[in-house]
Amino acid sequence: MTLNNQAAFDAAQKLFAGGVNSPVRAFKSVGGTPPFIDRGEGGYLYDIEGKRYIDFVQSWGPLILGHANQSVIDAVVRTAKKGLSFGAPTLLESELAELILSIYDCLDKLRFVSTGTEAVMTALRLARGATGRDLIVKFRGCYHGHSDSLLVEAGSGAATFGAPSSLGVPSDFAKLTLVAEYNDLASVQKLFDERGGAIACVVIEPIAGNMGLVPADEPFLQGLRALCDRHGALLIFDEVMSGFRAALNGALGWTRVRPDIVTFGKVIGGGMSVAALGAKREIIDNLSPIGKVYQAGTLSGNPVAMAAGVATLRTLIDTPNIYDTLGARAQRLVGGFAAAAREKNIALQTAVRGSMFGFFFSGKPVRDFDGALASDAARFAAFHGAMLKRGVYLAPSQFETGFISTQTSEAMIDEAIAAARSAP
Ligand SMILES: *Cc1c(COP(=O)(O)O)cnc(C)c1O
Numbered sequence: 001m002t003l004n005n006q007a008a009f010d011a012a013q014k015l016f017a018g019g020v021n022s023p024v025r026a027f028k029s030v031g032g033t034p035p036f037i038d039r040g041e042g043g044y045l046y047d048i049e050g051k052r053y054i055d056f057v058q059s060w061g062p063l064i065l066g067h068a069n070q071s072v073i074d075a076v077v078r079t080a081k082k083g084l085s086f087g088a089p090t091l092l093e094s095e096l097a098e099l100i101l102s103i104y105d106c107l108d109k110l111r112f113v114s115t116g117t118e119a120v121m122t123a124l125r126l127a128r129g130a131t132g133r134d135l136i137v138k139f140r141g142c143y144h145g146h147s148d149s150l151l152v153e154a155g156s157g158a159a160t161f162g163a164p165s166s167l168g169v170p171s172d173f174a175k176l177t178l179v180a181e182y183n184d185l186a187s188v189q190k191l192f193d194e195r196g197g198a199i200a201c202v203v204i205e206p207i208a209g210n211m212g213l214v215p216a217d218e219p220f221l222q223g224l225r226a227l228c229d230r231h232g233a234l235l236i237f238d239e240v241m242s243g244f245r246a247a248l249n250g251a252l253g254w255t256r257v258r259p260d261i262v263t264f265g266k267v268i269g270g271g272m273s274v275a276a277l278g279a280k281r282e283i284i285d286n287l288s289p290i291g292k293v294y295q296a297g298t299l300s301g302n303p304v305a306m307a308a309g310v311a312t313l314r315t316l317i318d319t320p321n322i323y324d325t326l327g328a329r330a331q332r333l334v335g336g337f338a339a340a341a342r343e344k345n346i347a348l349q350t351a352v353r354g355s356m357f358g359f360f361f362s363g364k365p366v367r368d369f370d371g372a373l374a375s376d377a378a379r380f381a382a383f384h385g386a387m388l389k390r391g392v393y394l395a396p397s398q399f400e401t402g403f404i405s406t407q408t409s410e411a412m413i414d415e416a417i418a419a420a421r422s423a424p
Contacts, residue, residue, distance in 0.1 A: 040067025042407035066407025107278035116265030117145025127201035129293035141369030143210030206251035213358025240265035270312030272305035336417030386423035
């Protein structure tokens with residue numbers, strides 16, 4: 001048995017490309033060896049060396065109730081004993097859908113899928129099928145999973161047509177993805193002026209969490225809504241990260257704009273593979289078997305995963321003021337980081353949206369991807385390493401968002417702030 005992280009990582013390199021099954025886990029942008037996780041308990045993670053960490057990653061967002069939450073585990077075990085998968089309708093699917101739709105009342109119906117990638121990929125196909133148009137607009141710095149159409153960013157600020165940001169994405173696909181600048185309505189206006197009649201949809205993280213935490217401005221979102229309406233395009237909010245995270249109703253708790261399609265993932269599965277897309281009836285009924293937009297999944301609506309989602313969302317819905325408490329802790333954490341930085345004369349920008357928090361080592365407020373890229377990556381890497389050593393597990397890249405769970409106690413926040421103070 002391997003008992004240390006380095007030996008485990010060395011062995012994993014022989015089994016997986018880069019030693020991991022999802023790239024950022026390899027710690028490439030901060031250096032060092034990723035801890036191999038043995039177990040999680042509430043707000044803590046334990047690695048195979050027995051070291052304990054305060055966890056601000058929470059499986060990249062899903063675990064808003066912390067690790068191994070008793071009601072979630074009980075629901076999973078109870079359901080698993082009845083069988084793992086049937087590929088046939090179950091009541092649990094309807095139960096989870098009703099919970100989601102009771103909160104997102106701008107949506108009529110859902111379809112469950114297994115990953116956020118699949119949800120957004122399907123949302124695009126639906127938008128294209130419903131409008132009969134091919135072009136999509138996305139924003140630099142937004143991540144929507146790794147489907148071909150969305151692994152595209154502008155090669156430079158001046159580029160209008162997308163260039164693939166991964167090998168293996170045919171340039172003919174990438175050409176159908178137009179790229180605009182986050183929080184810059186003029187860049188979207190320009191695309192609509194040129195190609196408005198051919199644009200099926202605009203897809204956005206209304207609270208961007210994949211270039212660090214960069215919320216969209218309200219006037220910008222309202223401008224997107226108006227442009228879509230004027231040109232007959234659909235507005236897709238990718239709330240895979242922010243849904244049931246930034247507020248119970250995600251980004252909708254922070255904007256008056258209502259999208260045509262919403263994608264979900266992460267929190268709605270409570271740590272299991274669940275994602276979904278939702279829309280008004282007349283849009284989503286374009287999906288097969290009613291409509292002509294095809295989509296399917298062997299494990300879609302998996303009962304064990306649905307049970308985890310139901311237990312998670314019920315707790316979130318039934319606990320009064322839960323997001324206020326989470327938000328206050330997130331504010332106190334980044335406030336403490338900012339004070340620690342000030343003491344050392346280091347410039348720090350912070351942002352909070354409910355249980356999501358972000359910080360950039362930058363002298364200027366960050367509003368878009370260029371702003372995020374201009375922050376000090378070397379300083380982030382050093383800070384990350386120092387925090388990890390002090391038992392604080394932050395996402396190993398400055399282009400990620402941190403998370404507070406209901407199990408992240410005030411004492412853990414104090415400890416993390418003290419670690420930031422003592423970090424060099
Ligand atoms: C995580 C994420 C995805 C992709 O979800 P996966 O389950 O990893 O495929 C898509 N969009 C956003 C906004 C995300 O944060």
